[in-house]
Amino acid sequence: MTMTATAPSLAETVTASFARKRRMAFAIPAAILAYLIYAAISFDLAGLAQRARFDNAAILLSDFWMHKTHVTRDNRTDTVTVAIEGETKGTYPPGLLPDWVRIDGDVTTIDLGRGHIVTYDGDGARYVVPGYGTIDIRPEGGKPVVTAPEPIPDWISISDNKVAVTTDAGRFNYSRAKVETFKYEPGWELWFFTLDSPFHGKSFAELARLALSGDRIDPSRSNLGYMLSEFWTNKMWRHGDVAWAIFETILMAFLGTMTAALIALPLSFLAARNFNPLGPLRFAARRVFDFVRGVDGLIWTIVLSRAFGPGPMTGAIAIALTDSGSFGKMFSEALENIDEKQVEGIQSTGANSLQRARFGVIPQITPVLLSQVLYYLESNTRSATVIGAIVGGGIGLLLTQAIITQKDWEEVAYYMVLIVLMVMLMDSLSGWLRKKLIKGS
Amino acid sequence: MVDVAFGPGQGQRPDLSNRNEAYLDMVRRKRMYGGILLVVFVALMASGWKLAEHRNAGGFLNGLHQVFDFPSEVLSEAWTNRANLPGLFWDHVPALIETVNIAAVATLIGALAAMSLSLLATRGLARWPALIPVFRRTMDGLRAIPEIVIALVLIYILGGGPVPAVIAIALHTGGALGKLFSEVAENADLKPVEGLQSVGANWSQRMWLGVIPQVAPNWLSYALLRFEINVRASAILGFVGEGGIGHDLKLAMQWGQGRYDEVVAIFALLFLAIVVIDHVSDHFRHKLVKGH
Numbered sequence: 202m203t204m205t206a207t208a209p210s211l212a213e214t215v216t217a218s219f220a221r222k223r224r225m226a227f228a229i230p231a232a233i234l235a236y237l238i239y240a241a242i243s244f245d246l247a248g249l250a251q252r253a254r255f256d257n258a259a260i261l262l263s264d265f266w267m268h269k270t271h272v273t274r275d276n277r278t279d280t281v282t283v284a285i286e287g288e289t290k291g292t293y294p295p296g297l298l299p300d301w302v303r304i305d306g307d308v309t310t311i312d313l314g315r316g317h318i319v320t321y322d323g324d325g326a327r328y329v330v331p332g333y334g335t336i337d338i339r340p341e342g343g344k345p346v347v348t349a350p351e352p353i354p355d356w357i358s359i360s361d362n363k364v365a366v367t368t369d370a371g372r373f374n375y376s377r378a379k380v381e382t383f384k385y386e387p388g389w390e391l392w393f394f395t396l397d398s399p400f401h402g403k404s405f406a407e408l409a410r411l412a413l414s415g416d417r418i419d420p421s422r423s424n425l426g427y428m429l430s431e432f433w434t435n436k437m438w439r440h441g442d443v444a445w446a447i448f449e450t451i452l453m454a455f456l457g458t459m460t461a462a463l464i465a466l467p468l469s470f471l472a473a474r475n476f477n478p479l480g481p482l483r484f485a486a487r488r489v490f491d492f493v494r495g496v497d498g499l500i501w502t503i504v505l506s507r508a509f510g511p512g513p514m515t516g517a518i519a520i521a522l523t524d525s526g527s528f529g530k531m532f533s534e535a536l537e538n539i540d541e542k543q544v545e546g547i548q549s550t551g552a553n554s555l556q557r558a559r560f561g562v563i564p565q566i567t568p569v570l571l572s573q574v575l576y577y578l579e580s581n582t583r584s585a586t587v588i589g590a591i592v593g594g595g596i597g598l599l600l601t602q603a604i605i606t607q608k609d610w611e612e613v614a615y616y617m618v619l620i621v622l623m624v625m626l627m628d629s630l631s632g633w634l635r636k637k638l639i640k641g642s
Numbered sequence: 643m644v645d646v647a648f649g650p651g652q653g654q655r656p657d658l659s660n661r662n663e664a665y666l667d668m669v670r671r672k673r674m675y676g677g678i679l680l681v682v683f684v685a686l687m688a689s690g691w692k693l694a695e696h697r698n699a700g701g702f703l704n705g706l707h708q709v710f711d712f713p714s715e716v717l718s719e720a721w722t723n724r725a726n727l728p729g730l731f732w733d734h735v736p737a738l739i740e741t742v743n744i745a746a747v748a749t750l751i752g753a754l755a756a757m758s759l760s761l762l763a764t765r766g767l768a769r770w771p772a773l774i775p776v777f778r779r780t781m782d783g784l785r786a787i788p789e790i791v792i793a794l795v796l797i798y799i800l801g802g803g804p805v806p807a808v809i810a811i812a813l814h815t816g817g818a819l820g821k822l823f824s825e826v827a828e829n830a831d832l833k834p835v836e837g838l839q840s841v842g843a844n845w846s847q848r849m850w851l852g853v854i855p856q857v858a859p860n861w862l863s864y865a866l867l868r869f870e871i872n873v874r875a876s877a878i879l880g881f882v883g884e885g886g887i888g889h890d891l892k893l894a895m896q897w898g899q900g901r902y903d904e905v906v907a908i909f910a911l912l913f914l915a916i917v918v919i920d921h922v923s924d925h926f927r928h929k930l931v932k933g934h
Contacts, residue, residue, distance in 0.1 A: 254801065255799070499878045499881055507711070513697050513698060586790065
């Protein structure tokens, strides 16, 4: 009896522990759920449904893999232009219209496919929708007047000054100033050569024959060289600039990471307990690392871009500063964990402190050091994209610019694919190097 | 004799008749490789910095003496208006809480996704062993897309606010943590799992009762580390996109002179928050991993 009063039996301890565990098993998910509910309320998740614009999502998804061609008639001058994405650099020259647009005098016929025909003429414009009828628009007193089979479906929107028709074959807009038809086609148009290039519209076989044969299009250079330069300087996609931007981003990551490692290595000896017996100095070194790390890349980037202006060097310095803090902390921890025996062995041969560090310490921490540096190199490739967006350099800048204009989503898709490829490439490169250098094969 | 016959090629074997010479030869060769690597590295760094400086708007030496211009300008203005600082500090606390909330929710959702992804992608534990490569590639893909890409695209669709940032960070976290979680789970002891299987437990019971208790400390430690990273990411996303303290900072910076006291207040708040979060999470991670 006295035993149970002083020390509870095993069964009681186990039961109590089980009861506690069971309570925890309910309490932790409940706490997580409660937090998520609080977050949902504070983030205004309910209001999101109204703010979300799913038409934007549809535009974005279709733009990712399709391009549109604008056929525009200026209603004042009666001139018709056919331009890819409505851009000057994608405008078809008068003699070379795509085969689905026909211009006879002032009558323009646009075949959108599957029986959808749009006609612009002197009286106005007409859109024949199969299975529905003809939408006829005539300007009267400057305002478009619509004649269409009643009832007007919801894919035709009519306001005072504008008529918009959206079908699955394309889009059609009529306003006072101009009438426009958009035809969507799959693929990234003009990806290889723009319209003004002599190589536009040729098949791969033709291009290969041109590249190999001797008849020069431009007598001053070979066809292959001309082709490559036309591709590289493509005005629509700017492959050359994009390649430079990718290179700049990788350069920022490489310079930043390596410089950080070079700065942090000597300083980390100051912060390691077994190498620096002076407490205050050690404390100071550690606080410097903490400060540099804590200020964070964002703040460094802002401060530095004020001094050095936008560009890759600013980004590289910002990465170097932030990461020298992280490296300093990790390296000094690695230094504190080394095996002292090797250092003593070197010391017994009469080596001075520099030699002890070189032959006794560095070989021990090299694997940790290398794997951390390579890991950071890979993750900094990703950060360099973001930092590039802030300092204005590299692919990050191109990406944010393309997104902010909210127009050329296929360019955004192109950059996204390139960024993902770049990060994956750096990922496997750093993994391969790590294996090679550390496993020592 | 056996390794003479079956060992590596004759040419690579050191000639042991003269041991000193052979050793020095090896050292020389090693030094030469090291030297070549060093020269290549130095050349890469030097030309890299040169190129980066060339493509930068301002040069390094011209900018160097200006590095402290902006901070001192900001600090001096803040010093003259120092009476405002405590008030401004409090004004931006809600934005800071939003930033931390974004990071916390994203870490939570990302970690939950990473838990299931990692178990499905670990050899020996996977529910459908044939699908392991699929889940691995999924995690690689999630990890490879920078947060800013997803965030900016989602801002276009969902409008402003914290939700795009949460989704962007959560997706990236799912991929990054999934890989680390799966590395931990690979080293888990399979005996409890077999024991549970022998009493007829299904897959989720085996994982929940046999694997999770073993890996929980390491997983939690990684999740805390990720939370630290995500707080920074959420501040940066606010600066580039919308929401949280990063956005306040951008607005104050754009205003420029006259609101530098606000800039200082936000800088200080962000700095303090990051340091405090780092320390707290460091403390708990030590506790979790060392077990006391």
